[in-house]
Amino acid sequence: MSMSEFRSDTSMITLTTDFGTTDWFVAVMKGVITAFNPKAHFTDISHHISPGNIREAAFVLKQALPWFPEKTIHLAVVDPGVGTSRRSLIIETDSQYLVGPDNGIFSWALLDMEIVRIIRLDATRFSSPVSSTFHGRDLFAPAAARLSSGENPLNLGEQTHSMIQIDWPQHEVTKDGFLGQVLHKDRFGNLITNLPSTCISTDDMRKLFEVRSHGKVLPIKIHSTYHLASSNNPALISASTGFLEFAIKDGSAAHQMGWEAGQSFELIR
Amino acid sequence: MSMSEFRSDTSMITLTTDFGTTDWFVAVMKGVITAFNPKAHFTDISHHISPGNIREAAFVLKQALPWFPEKTIHLAVVDPGVGTSRRSLIIETDSQYLVGPDNGIFSWALLDMEIVRIIRLDATRFSSPVSSTFHGRDLFAPAAARLSSGENPLNLGEQTHSMIQIDWPQHEVTKDGFLGQVLHKDRFGNLITNLPSTCISTDDMRKLFEVRSHGKVLPIKIHSTYHLASSNNPALISASTGFLEFAIKDGSAAHQMGWEAGQSFELIR
Amino acid sequence: MSMSEFRSDTSMITLTTDFGTTDWFVAVMKGVITAFNPKAHFTDISHHISPGNIREAAFVLKQALPWFPEKTIHLAVVDPGVGTSRRSLIIETDSQYLVGPDNGIFSWALLDMEIVRIIRLDATRFSSPVSSTFHGRDLFAPAAARLSSGENPLNLGEQTHSMIQIDWPQHEVTKDGFLGQVLHKDRFGNLITNLPSTCISTDDMRKLFEVRSHGKVLPIKIHSTYHLASSNNPALISASTGFLEFAIKDGSAAHQMGWEAGQSFELIR
Numbered sequence: 080m081s082m083s084e085f086r087s088d089t090s091m092i093t094l095t096t097d098f099g100t101t102d103w104f105v106a107v108m109k110g111v112i113t114a115f116n117p118k119a120h121f122t123d124i125s126h127h128i129s130p131g132n133i134r135e136a137a138f139v140l141k142q143a144l145p146w147f148p149e150k151t152i153h154l155a156v157v158d159p160g161v162g163t164s165r166r167s168l169i170i171e172t173d174s175q176y177l178v179g180p181d182n183g184i185f186s187w188a189l190l191d192m193e194i195v196r197i198i199r200l201d202a203t204r205f206s207s208p209v210s211s212t213f214h215g216r217d218l219f220a221p222a223a224a225r226l227s228s229g230e231n232p233l234n235l236g237e238q239t240h241s242m243i244q245i246d247w248p249q250h251e252v253t254k255d256g257f258l259g260q261v262l263h264k265d266r267f268g269n270l271i272t273n274l275p276s277t278c279i280s281t282d283d284m285r286k287l288f289e290v291r292s293h294g295k296v297l298p299i300k301i302h303s304t305y306h307l308a309s310s311n312n313p314a315l316i317s318a319s320t321g322f323l324e325f326a327i328k329d330g331s332a333a334h335q336m337g338w339e340a341g342q343s344f345e346l347i348r
Numbered sequence: 349m350s351m352s353e354f355r356s357d358t359s360m361i362t363l364t365t366d367f368g369t370t371d372w373f374v375a376v377m378k379g380v381i382t383a384f385n386p387k388a389h390f391t392d393i394s395h396h397i398s399p400g401n402i403r404e405a406a407f408v409l410k411q412a413l414p415w416f417p418e419k420t421i422h423l424a425v426v427d428p429g430v431g432t433s434r435r436s437l438i439i440e441t442d443s444q445y446l447v448g449p450d451n452g453i454f455s456w457a458l459l460d461m462e463i464v465r466i467i468r469l470d471a472t473r474f475s476s477p478v479s480s481t482f483h484g485r486d487l488f489a490p491a492a493a494r495l496s497s498g499e500n501p502l503n504l505g506e507q508t509h510s511m512i513q514i515d516w517p518q519h520e521v522t523k524d525g526f527l528g529q530v531l532h533k534d535r536f537g538n539l540i541t542n543l544p545s546t547c548i549s550t551d552d553m554r555k556l557f558e559v560r561s562h563g564k565v566l567p568i569k570i571h572s573t574y575h576l577a578s579s580n581n582p583a584l585i586s587a588s589t590g591f592l593e594f595a596i597k598d599g600s601a602a603h604q605m606g607w608e609a610g611q612s613f614e615l616i617r
Numbered sequence: 618m619s620m621s622e623f624r625s626d627t628s629m630i631t632l633t634t635d636f637g638t639t640d641w642f643v644a645v646m647k648g649v650i651t652a653f654n655p656k657a658h659f660t661d662i663s664h665h666i667s668p669g670n671i672r673e674a675a676f677v678l679k680q681a682l683p684w685f686p687e688k689t690i691h692l693a694v695v696d697p698g699v700g701t702s703r704r705s706l707i708i709e710t711d712s713q714y715l716v717g718p719d720n721g722i723f724s725w726a727l728l729d730m731e732i733v734r735i736i737r738l739d740a741t742r743f744s745s746p747v748s749s750t751f752h753g754r755d756l757f758a759p760a761a762a763r764l765s766s767g768e769n770p771l772n773l774g775e776q777t778h779s780m781i782q783i784d785w786p787q788h789e790v791t792k793d794g795f796l797g798q799v800l801h802k803d804r805f806g807n808l809i810t811n812l813p814s815t816c817i818s819t820d821d822m823r824k825l826f827e828v829r830s831h832g833k834v835l836p837i838k839i840h841s842t843y844h845l846a847s848s849n850n851p852a853l854i855s856a857s858t859g860f861l862e863f864a865i866k867d868g869s870a871a872h873q874m875g876w877e878a879g880q881s882f883e884l885i886r
């Protein structure tokens with residue numbers, strides 16, 4: 080592969096932050112990258128992660144990353160520890176580059192990838208001074224820009240063999256069913272759980288289940304599409320995420336159930 | 349025109365959804381398209397359509413589409429019927445490609461275009477399995493990607509001659525004026541109606557009109573620019589949309605009038 | 618420099634508006650530009666400026682613009698005076714092009730640039746009719762498109778030597794400290810002030826200061842990073858903006874202090 084082809088391959092950069100889109104933070108990162116590599120182009124994954132919520136970002140990244148082409152550079156900055164001793168990383172996988180703070184933000188996306196090597200970014204290898212409050216601008220964006228220009232990641236820091244990992248919130252199989260929790264509330268108020276759709280067989284689609292949580296019991300049906308759910312009673316949908324999610328038709332299950340991310344429950348056959 | 353020119357012509361893809369921008373849904377569609385056609389580039393029209401509100405999307409598309417260059421591919425996914433028997437379409441017009449569910453979402457944009465042919469997408473012609481909950485990712489994005497690479501739409505499905513249409517909410521001319529309704533509330537709280545600006549002559553700009561709705565009567569002036577409106581009393585503005593809109597200066601007419609999309613009224617000379 | 622290089626240099630266009638992202642306004646501007654110059658590409662700075670708030674836009678632009686490459690075209694449309702006699706400008710600086718209404722929106726960004734010349738846009742030099750309510754679409758976007766295609770700014774209007782300026786809200790040095798004000802509340806609820814970080818020496822980082830505002834007195838520490846702030850008591854952070862900002866750890870200083878942009882205060886050593 081020629082250098083010019085390599086550059087073109089790595090020119091797609093995604094961004095995932097808790098910066099919002101009202102202030103200049105995201106634009107500044109794009110400006111920094113474009114000034115270094117005018118051929119870079121961007122896809123915003125989300126800038127509306129709840130402030131400092133690393134687990135929320137980890138789930139969004141897990142859902143988004145498998146759909147991007149090889150050699151995409153994924154920049155993720157949800158970084159409550161900026162300016163402390165927390166390290167800054169490039170994680171090179173079998174298919175993609177991940178750039179962000181060493182706080183576990185990529186843990187759940189990495190469950191679907193092979194790690195090739197981990198590089199700890201060395202601030203002294205970047206020409207501009209690095210502020211203590213905005214590493215997105217001063218360290219991660221320049222690192223992504225240099226990667227996207229075809230630079231060797233080893234130019235940007237030293238290889239390391241450890242990083243912070245956030246455990247996947249594994250569901251449990253019980254005598255009567257499954258113990259699970261809500262991982263994410265989406266825009267529609269659907270509540271995405273950690274129960275893999277594979278927990279449920281095609282036969283289960285016709286049966287009535289029960290959901291128990293904090294002393295309450297809820298009858299529940301399992302469907303393959305939102306349209307089959309009732310608009311009054313939440314159903315569990317075997318959804319595009321690979322996980323079961325609570326949903327109601329034409330409304331917000333989160334609102335009707337009063338549930339948020341983190342709610343634990345038992346699903347009983 | 350050479351193939352490479354054709355490809356370049358069709359590489360602009362717009363996206364209109366009710367997915368919001370907090371979750372990964374939009375990014376995943378862009379990832380899928382980029383993986384297939386790295387030269388595709390995107391313009392987001394809106395991802396904040398109210399959940400499932402096809403009419404709102406139809407009006408946004410009607411306003412946006414005329415301003416895009418020829419051969420732009422417009423992907424629109426407001427899709428409460430996903431996973432049911434509702435069909436999936438490519439609509440080829442004299443100037444653009446429209447890709448989305450067969451639920452009328454493009455009806456009002458099509459009032460300004462000539463339809464060349466309608467293709468019903470055939471899921472079996474797409475290599476990946478198609479989920480029953482996210483056709484944006486599994487069917488519409490791949491279809492847009494293949495169109496943007498210069499593929500013949502007839503490769504993606506069979507031609508059809510019918511589709512679902514939503515009637516345009518036509519205003520009525522009455523003895524004393526016009527019967528109209530509010531079609532859209534914009535970010536500023538301006539209330540865009542279905543009364544074409546051409547209802548109003550230059551002479552009318554100086555006269556006092558009356559608006560009647562649900563038993564209330566409101567004196568109203570018609571102006572050519574927001575700045576001429578009062579900050580206390582709503583005016584009707586002959587605006588850039590081609591329709592009259594209720595507005596107040598430096599504030600929200602929707603808030604002050606307590607009106608939303610759907611409100612009907614009579615405008616009396 | 619060859620023409621083709623020049624074109625490539627000026628193909629990056631940023632957009633800053635109060636249009637929101639729910640309606641079609643931003644997309645229409647991008648469509649207009651793309652129809653004229655298919656090679657243009659866009660970076661959104663912010664579309665969530667409070668409606669009509671020129672000072673808020675001026676601060677966002679001041680923060681964002683220094684990070685973009687030379688010859689970037691910055692389009693800014695917060696334009697409560699659209700359709701009045703307010704003029705429309707291209708401001709050519711030593712490094713960038715600024716396009717927008719003559720209402721002071723670029724005043725604070727220009728504090729860091731040298732003005733080369735100011736061109737007053739002449740609507741008669743644009744082929745399409747210009748509406749009286751959406752100059753973003755009808756005048757500023759076409760002007761940016763033509764600049765991005767390498768056209769001479771003097772083709773688009775006549776040179777002028779005056780424009781409206783908004784004074785920078787200068788802090789004052791007092792007997793005991795500084796008089797300042799809050800310029801911006803960011804997504805995290807941090808309150809960015811007009812006190813330059815250079816007001817504070819490294820020694821000051823260890824001392825306790827006092828903030829007085831509207832009769833209330835607040836003890837305050839100054840830190841170099843958010844993580845060192847308390848989660849109960851606001852601190853002043855010497856931040857990436859070059860200004861001191863009020864912040865609390867893992868929360869919103871704005872919420873806890875009940876302050877907004879515009880709040881004035883005295884910082885006392």
